[in-house]
Amino acid sequence: MGKNVLFSLAFRNIFRNVKRTLISMTSIGVVSMGLILFFAFSDGFNASLKRTLKNYVSGDFYISNKKFKDYSDINPLGFLLEESLITPLLEGNPNWVATPVLETMATVYENGSFQIGLGVLGVEFNQDIKEKIFLTEGRYPVYNQEDSKVREIIVGDIFAKVNNFKIGDEIVLLSSTATGSTNAMNFTIVGLVDFGVENFNANYSAIPLELAQRFLFASGYVTRYLIYVEKESDIALSLEIFNNYLASSNIEEKVIAFPWYETEVMSFLTVKNINVNIMALLFFILGSIVIANTTLMTVLERKKEIGVLRALGMRKLEIRVLFFIESFLIGFIGSIIGILVGCILTIPLSYWGVDISTISKNGGKVLGPSEINFLVTSSGILTVFTFSIVINFLISYFSTIRATKISPRESMSS
């Protein structure tokens, strides 16, 4: 029997029992859709963490005092990076976007006592920062070198809401300084912002870098430089440039750089991804059972038909090929529809994101994104599509083999 005949037979069979075909397609489609949403959530979560990690902690890579990583928990201002050490490096690489950050944990002094902790980020309010810290009200702060009384600050919108601060209010912050002493400063709130990280929105503020350096007695020093390169693939080369610079400047003992993928957060992500993969495997097994059940029932309830085809002289191989083609077509169409529906459902979830602010507000600067934007990746689609087709194919193969092993007489009498 020719291939074209088998194809047309398979095609006809699909429409012969529309109800059965729809049930098979729906089961495959639902599993595919579920898997697409699952992967979109997982990839979106990873992307959210990576974004906040790069925005506030690491950049594509970050440069800091060599001792900072080991001692930052004990004395975060004791091991700052002297800007002048790396100025020639930054000037020599104008394609890098370098964002200096000076960070401290201050205390808000209100009504005669220390009321609340408030993280303070000293940053340069350039376009790069404005794309990461979004104004929800007011304006970005400016630094006036001529007038030392101009001390402007923006605070996370949740911090302002919870503590009843509004634009125009004055707050007094007290912090340890780089010299080991303390300093207090009055600031005027000029803007409320969304950092994109719930913990930041609830507990952080930002001021101009020069003002932070004055506040913390750290003129010419920063906590770290976040460096952004054009492409991910440029990171390794940039680190090589950095290491060559260190060697030539003889400052290897003072300065160090870490790419984002070598930060501590990434080890958390690795553990999390292992968990996700285990969950995905369970989901795959569950999905396989659903597809197997539907396909098996479809083949087994057609044992009589197989017996008739065998009695009419159709060979076992031809019957198997016929069922494979049917399974493939049903699996292909079902998974395509499922993937499409899954992708369509992720559009709003990707655009608006899923608000996880309530559960993530104490999650730290990287682990507490305000929302997760679902992310559909080509690898996710390919994995789901391949899985659906292969599972469908395998189940169909084994059940057809089983069905064709029975004699035509037995099949017809079943």
Added chain:
Amino acid sequence: MNFIKKLSFNCLVFLTSSSFIFSQTASEIIGKWDNARSYPSAKIEGVITVKDQFKITNTSFINYSRGDVDTLIEFTSGQEKGQKILRSESEIRLFYPDSDRTIILKGAQLRQSILGSDISYEDLTSIKKTEDEYDATILGEEDINGQSTWKIELKGKIKGLAYPNQIVWISKKDPVALKAQYFSSSNKLLKEMELLDYKVDKSYVIPTDVIFKDAIKRNSDTAMKINSIDLDAPITDVTFSRINTSF
């Protein structure tokens, strides 16, 4: 028998009287020490040098004091220039040039270090006479830097003291502590002080070169050197008022 009785009686008299004398001596020594550092008023200028394993910073200061309570310390150089610490009977207030509000330190904040040194704000809080806060016992006599001293143990008798236990070595020559060790209530050594030089003015003794060491920190110490002392400086209520310390 009569001899034995007499001997026993004499021993008893000796023991009781020496114990009485010892206790009186500790009390007297501490009393003199307190009196010698309780100037009616003083304007003292000096420099605090803070050393740690990475850097050395010098900050000059002026200290205005009156009696046992009122003290105003103003830092006159370095990054902290303009900062003031006002100690009064009820509280410690901090004044920062970039803030229009004064900060009142309470509770755990008092443990913060002054200028990143080995001295905390808590070290400034004790305003009573030593005898009001501690029971003193003479442990013996020792030589410190060639000077004969009384080694005296101070055990806190009230709650909330920064250092519930202390050992001080008070010079026999002048009523001044040449060395001191400060302990927690569990007798863990927290800080040490060593006096390298001092000046006697009228009936007062003013430490002029002191080193503090935080026993918990490694490779760090704080030296305080006094450059000038004026015990007749006109210091009035205004000096310790909030008007004088606002900006």
